[in-house]
Amino acid sequence: MSILQFKEFSSFINISFWNELAQKKLNIFKLSDAPVNISAFYTYSSSAQLDPFLSIEYNSFLPLTSSNEGDSLYKLPPKSYLSNGIIYNYNTKEDFKQAPKQKIFEDVSLNIWNDIKNGNVERDSSLLSRFLILTFADIKNHQFYYLVGVPALSFESPITLRSPVQPINEYFTSNQVASLKGQLVGSQQQFFLIRKEGQDSVEVASLDKWSSFVDEAKNGTLIVGFSDPCSLPSNPGWPLRNFLYYIGFKQIKDVDVVCIRDVKGQSIDTSIVLQLALPETPTEWSKKSVGWEKDPNGKILPRLISLASTMDPLKLATQSVDLNLKLMRWRIMPSLDLELIQNTKCLLLGSGTLGCNVARCLLSWGVRNITFVDSGKVSYSNPVRQSLFNFEDCTGAKGKDKAPAAAENLKKVFPAVNANSEILSIPMPGHSVAEGLKDEVKAVYDKLVDLIQQHDVIFLLTDSRESRWLPTVLGRLHNKLVINSALGFDTFLVGRHGSRVPNANEKEGSEGVDLGCYFCNDVIAPTDTLKDRTLDQQCTVTRPGLSFVASSMAVELMVSVLHHPLQGRAPAETDQDIHSGSSTPLGILPHQLRGFLSHFSALPVYSTAYKNCTACSNGVVDELEKRGFDFVHEVLNDSSCLTKYAGIDQYEDAGVTIEWDEDFSGDDEDL
């Protein structure tokens, strides 16, 4: 009597599965290490040299049955059979090492036993095939540790062969084989019952016909079949073990097992028949089960797969950047809306010190769409202060154009960013346009309108005050979030412009407000917050650290605005509000910050929109909407006309005048 031996499974885990696990970990599981159901399949083996394998792929996480309409479901490939799995993904390598492996293995085995005992396998024979996988996803390093088990319940003593292994064509007549094949085609039956019907046919039935088949088999031997992933001449594959345990539990001693092997879909002629004698099976499970996957040296040890070398470096960079941000969300701020930030399109008007630093800070927040606008070239003094430029950018005959150089260098930092550029000089009030240049300036104006319409947030980072006027008016007309950042020698101003269009989330009790713009504050700003000097009066060269502070404040202000339900219409908060609970997950949402490097402090200040503002008042914005470039052209040639549209000419006698001072510096000037 020879003892029957089974060929175990090798796990075949597709790279796509690890990528999917990483995604699930980042977006769904996060810090949870609760077990999750997954699915795998096995199929016929085409060669005796190939181990039977259990395939785990990207779709393994999909559900088997639909709970919501439109759910994608796990689908088996043709001629493949289901294995029901469970994954335990641990948060740390230490947790993975300390996992109660034996307990988990026993739990899965117990499920198999219960399904046998309760008859569940008769309704769904795939329940006889289960697996488990323990993992630790070291996402930062793109490494995955794992251990796979395919539990099989063990008899107390070996299963023996009553006679030598027979080819299917000896056990059945050729007509019976044809009949069997005909009934199996497309049925995807994993474990089934077979009954000979005379010399020429057989009947195949699922396990729910168990009692009638067994009754009739009383005078002969029970015949069963299973889809066998093994192709060795005298050993069946692993799934047969639990099937035999089920048969033994039903108090059957002798059974003939047809191991169906459907090589290349041609025929089942290579199938074999095992005539077996089963040992005594206890009515209660003895808790014995086997089936941990062994490593090539035959040891049960965790395996490691590193995807770093197989991955596209760009993908690696993208995933790593996302991971850092997601860690912030898991650990500190669950309500952080990283997708919103990532999808925000930012237009940077000015690609100097502020533009470079704002871009870098946006990049580290995960913003993926950044457009630089500037008309200047990179000069020798720039690279040390302007963080996107290098010495090479200024060594040509003239130096590279700033905007394209900034975009190009930003992509060197992170190739997945969609960085674009426009070489464009923003039309400025009071800078009159010669008649012959009118069409050219009109084209620039049209381009600017286009850019503003295509972006969500407009950053004003140019090196002069008057170049901020047109984008301010356009930003308000097109209801964009405008963030302003300007520098004095050791002071800065960072602020957000208001919006005159009510937000959809506004309701009674939480109305939005229309805050002032850079120009309204300039006219009406209380002098005491400026410590006796207006920004305009200050020196044009700035303390080197200042632009980093102002740039990051500008970006952080944008991120906070995006997290407020009223966004651009959010009321201004000051440090008084810190104690009364903040309106965004990131803290208070100020209107403007006036920073003083000499005090190492920044003060939140606010104002509402000034009804006679030369940039954001309805008179000016409506005029632009009505007349477009004609209005702009008028202002370029004679900025004093703005007093008329803004309705402030009546105040001129009171000493409020509009001056377009040339000595104001928004960004530090090129020397």
Ligand SMILES: [Zn+2]
């Ligand atoms: Zn204004």
